[in-house]
Amino acid sequence: MTLDPKHAWQTSGEAHDVPALAEVRAKADKFYRQVRRRNLMEYAACVFVVIACSRNAFVLPHILQKIGSAWIVAAAFYVAWQLHRRGSAVAPEKAVDMPIYIFARTQLVRQRDLLRNIFWGYILPFIPGLALVLIGNGQDPELSRHVPIWQRWMALGFIVAAFTGVWWLNQRVARKLQRRIDEIDALTGEH
Template sequence: MTRPDDPSAPCAPSAPAEPSDHTLQRLWQSQSTPATEFALDDLRRAAGRFQRRILWRNATEYLACAVIALVFVFYMVQFPSPLMRTGSALVIAGTLIVAWQLHRRASGQPAPTDRGAQSWLDYQRAQWARQRDALRSVATWYIGPLVPGVIVFRWGVETELGPGAPFARGLTANLVIAAVLVAVVLFNRYAAHQLQQRIDRLDQEAR
C-alpha cells in the first residue's frame, strides 16, 4: 500500500525539497537579518511544494485504503469460510485504522501566519520532522494494523479452500507477502533517514 519514492512519503519517498537544502541553509543562517521578500517567497514556495506532495501522497493512500476495503468486502461475500471472513473483516478494520493514523500522524499542518523568514524556516523544519516521525514508525501504525487480518486470511486460504482457488498457497507465497511488508518498513525508514539528514544540515548551519 505504500510507495515511498519521496522522503515525504510512507508510505512513498522522492526528494521533498525545492529550493535546495543549500538555499534553505543560507536563509536559515541569515535569519538574524531582515529577510527580503524574495527570500520569503522562496520559503513559501518550498513549503507549498512540500505540502502539495504530502496532500497528493495522502490522497493516493486514502484511495488505496478504499480499494483494499472494497476488495476484502468482495472476499467476504465470495469466500464465506469462517477464517477468510474473519480475516477479511480484520483487514477492513485495519485499513480504516491505517487511514485514520495517516491523517493523524502525516497530514500537512497549517502554514504560519507570521510573515517572517524565521517562522517559515521553523515551519518547514517542523514539517520535515513530522513526516520523519511518521515514516520511522510505519511498522506500528501502517503495517501493524493489517497483520492480524492478513494472517487469519492466509490461514483460511491454506486450510479452507480447494485446489482451484485463485490464491497462491504454500510457504513461498507466505514468505513473499512477509517480505513485501518488511520491505515497506525498510523503505520508509530509509526515507525517514533522508529527511533526518536534511534536518541535521539545517541545524548545523544554524549554529
C-alpha cells in the same frame, strides 16, 4: 589594531550560506504538495482495500477468511485515520506568524516520525488479518485442492517481502528528512 576576542571567536566558525526566504518557502510548498499527493494515494489504496476485503468478508467460504477480511478492512480504516492524524499535509499558509524555518522543520519532524514508526501504524495492523486469511485458505478444501502448498508459501513470501520493502523505503525517506532537519538546525543554530 586591536582584535576583539569575542568578535574573532564569533566570526571564526564556518560561514553558512543561508538560503533566501523565497527558496525556503518554495521548498515548503513543494514538500506540502508531495505529502498531499502521497496521502491521496494512500487514501485511495485504503478505499480499494476496504472495497475488496468487504466483499471477501461475505463471499469467502471459511470463517477465518471472513474474519481476516473484516480485520483487514478495520486495519485500512485505522491506517487512514493514523495517516490523517499524524501525517496530514499542512499548507505553509497555516504558518501565519511562525517563522518559515520553524514551520518547515515542524513539518519535516512530523513526517519523519510518521515514517520511522511505519511498522506500528501501517504494517502491523494488517498482519493479524492477513494471517487469518492465509490460515483460512489452508482450511478451505476447495482452495487446498487447486492451489499447491508451494504457491501458498510463495504468496506468504511475497507479503513478507512487500512489507519489508515498504518498511525499508520509509526508513530511507525518514533518514533523508532527518538530514533536512539537521540542515535547518545548522542554519538556525537551534536544537
